[in-house]
Amino acid sequence: xxxxxxxxxxxxxxxxxxxxxxxxxNHFFTRFIANATAIDSLFQEIYGxxxxxxxxxxxxxxxxxQAYIQRSRRLRERDAExxxxxxxxxxxxxxxxxxxxxxxxxxxxxxxxxxxxxRKLGVNFLHLMPVFESPEGESDGGYAVxxxxxxxxxxxxxxxxxxxxxxxxxxxxxxxLDIVLNHTSDQHEWAKKAKQGDPDYQDYxxxxxxxxxxxxxxxxxxxxxxxxxxxxxxxxxxxxxxxxTVFHRYQWDLNYTNPTVFLEMLGNIFFYANLGVDILRxxxxxxxWKQAGTTCQNLPQAHTLLRLIKQCVEVAAPGMALLxxxxxxxxxxxxxxxxxxxxxxxxDFAYNATHMALQWDALATGDTRVMLAAQHEIMxxxxxTSWINYTRCHDDxxxxxxxxxxxxxxxxxxxHRRFLKDYFSGIYAGSPARGALFSxxxxxxxxxxxxxxxxxxxxxxxxxxQNESAVQLSVARILxxxxxxxxxxxxPVIFYGDEVGYTNDYSYLQDDSKSYDNRWMHxxxxxxxxxxxxDKEGTPEHRVFSATQRLIRIRKKLxxxxxxxxxxxxxxxxxxxxxxxxxxxxxxxxxxxxxxxxPSRLTWFAFRExxxxxxSLYDHWQDKEYxxxxxxxxxxxxxxxxxxLEAR
Numbered sequence: 001x002x003x004x005x006x007x008x009x010x011x012x013x014x015x016x017x018x019x020x021x022x023x024x025x026n027h028f029f030t031r032f033i034a035n036a037t038a039i040d041s042l043f044q045e046i047y048g049x050x051x052x053x054x055x056x057x058x059x060x061x062x063x064x065x066q067a068y069i070q071r072s073r074r075l076r077e078r079d080a081e082x083x084x085x086x087x088x089x090x091x092x093x094x095x096x097x098x099x100x101x102x103x104x105x106x107x108x109x110x111x112x113x114x115x116x117x118x119r120k121l122g123v124n125f126l127h128l129m130p131v132f133e134s135p136e137g138e139s140d141g142g143y144a145v146x147x148x149x150x151x152x153x154x155x156x157x158x159x160x161x162x163x164x165x166x167x168x169x170x171x172x173x174x175x176x177l178d179i180v181l182n183h184t185s186d187q188h189e190w191a192k193k194a195k196q197g198d199p200d201y202q203d204y205x206x207x208x209x210x211x212x213x214x215x216x217x218x219x220x221x222x223x224x225x226x227x228x229x230x231x232x233x234x235x236x237x238x239x240x241x242x243x244x245t246v247f248h249r250y251q252w253d254l255n256y257t258n259p260t261v262f263l264e265m266l267g268n269i270f271f272y273a274n275l276g277v278d279i280l281r282x283x284x285x286x287x288x289w290k291q292a293g294t295t296c297q298n299l300p301q302a303h304t305l306l307r308l309i310k311q312c313v314e315v316a317a318p319g320m321a322l323l324x325x326x327x328x329x330x331x332x333x334x335x336x337x338x339x340x341x342x343x344x345x346x347x348d349f350a351y352n353a354t355h356m357a358l359q360w361d362a363l364a365t366g367d368t369r370v371m372l373a374a375q376h377e378i379m380x381x382x383x384x385t386s387w388i389n390y391t392r393c394h395d396d397x398x399x400x401x402x403x404x405x406x407x408x409x410x411x412x413x414x415x416h417r418r419f420l421k422d423y424f425s426g427i428y429a430g431s432p433a434r435g436a437l438f439s440x441x442x443x444x445x446x447x448x449x450x451x452x453x454x455x456x457x458x459x460x461x462x463x464x465x466q467n468e469s470a471v472q473l474s475v476a477r478i479l480x481x482x483x484x485x486x487x488x489x490x491x492p493v494i495f496y497g498d499e500v501g502y503t504n505d506y507s508y509l510q511d512d513s514k515s516y517d518n519r520w521m522h523x524x525x526x527x528x529x530x531x532x533x534x535d536k537e538g539t540p541e542h543r544v545f546s547a548t549q550r551l552i553r554i555r556k557k558l559x560x561x562x563x564x565x566x567x568x569x570x571x572x573x574x575x576x577x578x579x580x581x582x583x584x585x586x587x588x589x590x591x592x593x594x595x596x597x598x599p600s601r602l603t604w605f606a607f608r609e610x611x612x613x614x615x616s617l618y619d620h621w622q623d624k625e626y627x628x629x630x631x632x633x634x635x636x637x638x639x640x641x642x643x644x645l646e647a648r
Contacts, residue, residue: 006036013061017069027080028068031318035311038342039064042308046301047259056259060312063263067270067316075276078169079319087384089279089321089348089491092562094174095552096125098393099496100141101155103525108151108160112167119171121499121545122552125491126168127176127281129394131155135187137513138250141394141523143178143283144185148268165276176279176323177272181265182287183251186236186243190264191252195238204261205252206244206290207236214242216292221246226441228516246287246296256288256305269309273317279349280313281323282306285336298332307342323349323388327395329402330354330377337385344384352387352490354378354401359391359481360449360456361399364423364433366596368578369409370416374401375569383565387490391481392456394495396438396448396519397424424449424456432458432474434504436518452505452522453478453498459540460503473597475501475543476640479551480593483621483642486551487582487591489563494548497524500534501544554620554644560584571609576600577637581610588647590617594637601634614647 010032014021021029043060047053071079082088097118105111108131118126130142133152138144142152151158165175184191193201208214214233221232224247233242234249244253254261272280289301306324313320324336324347333354338346355378358371381387399420403413422428424435435451454460457477462470478501486492508520533541555561560582570579576596582589590607594600607613607628617626621644626635637643 003037003040006040007033009058010036010061013065017065019065019069025068028315031315032064035315039308039311039315042304042311045304046256046262046308053259056263059263060266063266063270064312064316067274070270071274071317072276074169075274075317075319078276079317082319087386090384090386090563092559093556094125094491095123095486095555096127096174096176096388096491096493097121097123097496097499098127098129098390098493100129100394100523101131103523104496105526105528108156108164112160112164115167115171115173118173121549122556123494124172125174125176125278125493127279127493130178130180131161135185135250138185138187138248139513140248140251143180144183144187144248144251145180146185146187147189148179149271162275169276174278175276176281177275177277178281178283179265179269179272180283181254182284183245183247183253186250186252188252194252195236197239200260202239202241203258204255204264206255207239207241208233209241211242213292214244217244217290217296220293221296223441225439226443227439244290247284253287253290255290256301262305262308266309266312269313270316273313273320277320279321279323281325282309282347283325285324285347286326286328286332298326298328298335303335303339303342303346306336307338307346310338310346321348323347323351326350327353327398327400329400330374334377334380337382344382347385349386349388349491350381351393352378352389352485352488353398355387355488356390356392356485357397357399357401358405359484360397360424361401361420362578362595363457363477363481364420364431365409366598367409367575368572368595369575370401370405370411371578372569372572373405373408379567381565386563387488388493389485389488389490390493390495391485392453392495392498392522393493394519394523396450398448418445421447421449424451426461432461432470434458434460436521438518450518450521452502452524453481453495454501454540454544455504455522457481459501463503463540471540473639475540475547478544479547480595480640480642482548483551483591483644484578484593486555487558487561487589487644488580489561489567489582491563492555495522497522497526499545499548500531500541502526550621558582558587558589558620558644558646560587560589568610570606573603573606574600577602579606588614590645590647591642592635592637592645593642594640597639599639600637602637603631604629604633604635605631616648617645618648620644620646 019025133147133150134144190204229248234245236243286297289299290296326336336347336350362368362371399417406413406416423431424433434455437447438450440447458474462474502524504521505524508514514520533539534545566583568581579592613628
C-alpha cells in the first residue's frame with residue numbers, strides 16, 4: 001500500500017544527500033520505495049509503542065541511505081551482476097569451505113597467499129570463522145566479540161581483510177563472515193560503559209539488581225551449556241547486578257527491546273556489507289528476543305527483527321545474502337526463511353542441520369528410514385532460498401530431530417539416541433568411530449557429539465591399527481557422506497581438514513583456554529607438511545583430497561544439482577539405500593547412496609516411478625554406463641558405494 005507520508009520522508013533524506021533518483025541511483029531509489037512500507041511496518045511492529053519512535057525511525061532511514069552512499073562502485077557493479085543472474089547463490093557452481101584463519105594458516109595475509117590451494121581443490125567460497133576482536137582466553141572461538149569493526153591482531157588488520165577480499169574477487173570467489181547479533185563480549189565498549197554505571201549502556205543489556213526477574217526467566221529458559229556455563233545469568237560485581245549470559249558468563253546478551261541496540265547492530269551489518277561480504281552469517285538468531293515466561297528462543301519478534309534487517313539490506317546492499325544460523329527443529333528452521341507475506345524474504349540461507357545429523361544417524365545404523373522421515377518437512381523450504389549443506393561444521397553434532405522420525409523407523413527414541421552417542425563416542429562394541437560427547441546434561445542425559453569427519457568415519461582407528469582394509473572402508477564412508485550433501489541441493493560447505501581426511505586434533509588439551517571444550521578436537525591446527533601428502537598417491541590425504549576434488553568438478557558441470565526446488569526422493573525399496581532425483585529442463589540425475597557396510601540391492605522398478613526408464617544411465621563417479629534391467633532384476637551397490645546416474 002502506498003504511503004505518501006513515508007515517501008515524502010524518504011525523498012527529503014534523498015534530496016539532502018543529493019541522491020540522483022532519476023539517473024545513476026535510480027535502482028536504489030526504486031528498491032527503497034518498494035521496500036519502504038515493509039520497513040515502516042516491521043519497525044512499527046517492534047518499536048511502535050516507544051514514545052520516541054519517530055526519531056529512531058528517522059535514524060533508520062538515514063542509516064540505509066548512508067550505507068548505500070558508502071558502498072563502493074565495484075560493489076554496486078557486483079550487486080548488478082548478481083541481480084542479472086537472479087538468485088545467484090542457488091548455482092551448482094559454488095562450493096564452499098569453512099575455516100579458522102589462525103588454525104588453517106596463521107593470518108589473513110597468509111590466507112591470501114594460499115588461494116591457489118582452493119583453486120586446486122575447486123572451492124570458490126570461503127566462510128571465515130570470526131576474525132573480529134575478542135578477548136584471548138574468553139573468546140568462545142571468536143563469538144565473544146569485543147569490537148565488531150576491528151580485526152583481531154591474531155589474524156592481522158582490517159586492511160589485511162580488505163586485501164584478502166580484493167584477491168578473492170579477482171579469483172571470482174565469494175566471502176562469508178559472521179556477525180553475532182545476540183551478545184557481545186563483556187569487554188566490549190558498551191559493556192565497559194555499563195560496568196562504569198552508565199544507565200544508557202546498561203539498557204543495552206538485560207541487567208537486574210535482584211533475582212526476581214532472572215528467576216522468572218530461568219523457570220522456562222533451557223541451559224545451553226549446562227556443563228561449562230550453567231544458568232542464564234551471571235552476577236557482575238562492578239555493577240552489583242545480574243546480567244543475562246545465555247551462552248557463557250563473559251557473553252552479555254543484547255537487549256533488542258531498546259531500539260538503539262537495533263540501530264547500532266544494523267550499522268555493523270552495513271559495515272560488513274560494505275567490506276564486500278557476499279553472505280553474512282547471523283549467529284544464533286533464535287535467541288535475539290527475550291521474554292519472561294518463554295524459552296526465549298524462536299519468538300515471533302526475533303523473526304520480525306530478521307525481516308526488518310533483510311528489507312534494509314535489500315535496499316542498501318542487495319548483493320549480500322543473509323544466513324540465519326538457527327540450529328533448531330525442522331519446523332522452526334523453516335520459519336527463518338520467512339512466512340506469509342515474508343516467505344523467502346527473511347533469511348536467504350539456513351543450515352540444513354537436521355539433515356546433517358540424520359546422515360550420521362543413517363551411517364551409524366545403516367538404515368535410512370529416520371533420515372527419510374524428516375524430508376517432508378525439510379522440503380517445505382521456499383524457492384529462492386537455499387540450504388548450507390554439510391557433513392560437519394565447527395560445532396557439535398546434535399541429535400535434536402523429532403522423536404516421531406525415530407519411531408517411524410521402529411526405534412525407541414531414547415534408546416536410539418543412546419546408541420548413537422555410544423556409537424560415535426566409540427563405546428559401542430564394533431564401532432569404528434572415535435568421537436566424544438559434548439555438553440552432557442546430567443538432568444536429561446542429553447548430549448551432542450564432537451569429532452572430525454574422518455575420525456567419526458573410522459579413519460583414526462584404522463590408521464592406529466594399521467589396518468589397510470579398514471582405511472579403505474573409512475575413506476568410503478567419508479566420501480559417501482560428502483557426496484550425499486554435495487548433490488542434495490543448496491550450497492555445500494566443507495569444514496577445513498575434512499578435504500584431506502584430518503583426524504581428531506588432541507592438542508587442545510594442552511591449552512587452558514580450550515581444554516574444557518572438546519569441540520576443539522575437530523578444529524585442527526593444520527600441519528602444512530602433512531598437507532603435502534595430497535600429492536602422494538596411496539596416502540589417506542591423497543585419496544580423500546583427489547576424490548573431493550573430483551566430486552566438486554562433477555557438481556559444477558551438472559546444472560540439475562543447483563537448488564531450484566527440483567529434488568524428489570525415491571521410494572525406499574531398500575532401507576539401506578537413500579536415493580534422490582535431481583532434474584532441470586531435460587537433465588535427470590539419480591543419486592544413490594548405500595549406507596550399509598554390506599552390499600545392497602535396489603530394484604530397477606525404483607526408476608520407473610519417475611517417468612519413462614532411460615535407455616541407459618551414466619555414472620559420473622565411476623565413468624561407467626548402466627543399462628536398466630527388468631523389474632525383477634537389481635542394481636547392486638557395494639558397501640558405502642554411491643552412484644551419480646545421469647539419464648541418457
